[in-house]
Amino acid sequence: MNPKKTRPIGQRPKSPAEQLQDERVQRVLATIDCIPEGQVAYYGQVAEEAGLPRSARFVGSVLKRFVNNHSVPWHRVLGSDGTIRVTGGIARDQAKLLRAEGVKVTNGRVKLSDFGWKPDA
DNA sequence: ATAGTGACTTTAC
DNA sequence: GGTAAAGCCACTA
Known part of the structure; x- marks a missing residue:
C-alpha cells in the first residue's frame, strides 16, 4: 500500500475555510438564481435569504x-x-x-413596492 | 495578524 | 427630496 497517494492537480481537497466560503458563494448564487423574472431583490435581502445576515457587501463582491x-x-x-x-x-x-423583463427603471431606480421579490415567508 | 477596501445599510443632518 | 458619517461583514494585500 502506498499511504501517500499522489493526487491529480485540481483535486486537492479544499481546506475547511475554502469549503465554507465556497458554500457561502454557492448559496448566494443559488438565492439570486431564485429571483423570479420581472422582480428584483436587494443585497441585504439576498444575503439574508442565503443565511448570511448583515453581509450585503459580500453579496456584491461575489457578483463582481x-x-x-x-x-x-x-x-x-x-x-x-x-x-x-x-x-x-x-x-x-x-x-x-x-x-x-418589464421592470420599470426610472432614473436608475426601481420601485421595490412594485417589483420587489417576496420570497416564501 | 493588521490595515485597507467594497456592486451595502442605516441613521443623522 | 437629497448628501454625509458611521456601522457592518467578509475579502484581499
Whole structure:
C-alpha cells in the first residue's frame, strides 16, 4: 500500500475555510438564481435569504467576482432602496436588462413596492 | 495578524 | 427630496 497517494492537480481537497466560503458563494448564487423574472431583490435581502445576515457587501463582491463564471440574473439585485448600486458602464446594461423583463427603471431606480421579490415567508 | 477596501445599510443632518 | 458619517461583514494585500 502506498499511504501517500499522489493526487491529480485540481483535486486537492479544499481546506475547511475554502469549503465554507465556497458554500457561502454557492448559496448566494443559488438565492439570486431564485429571483423570479420581472422582480428584483436587494443585497441585504439576498444575503439574508442565503443565511448570511448583515453581509450585503459580500453579496456584491461575489457578483463582481463570479458573475462571469455563473449565469445568474445579477441584474435583479439592487440597493436596499431600489437604486442601481453597480459601478461602471454595466449599470446601463443592468437597467436595460431590467426593462427587458418589464421592470420599470426610472432614473436608475426601481420601485421595490412594485417589483420587489417576496420570497416564501 | 493588521490595515485597507467594497456592486451595502442605516441613521443623522 | 437629497448628501454625509458611521456601522457592518467578509475579502484581499
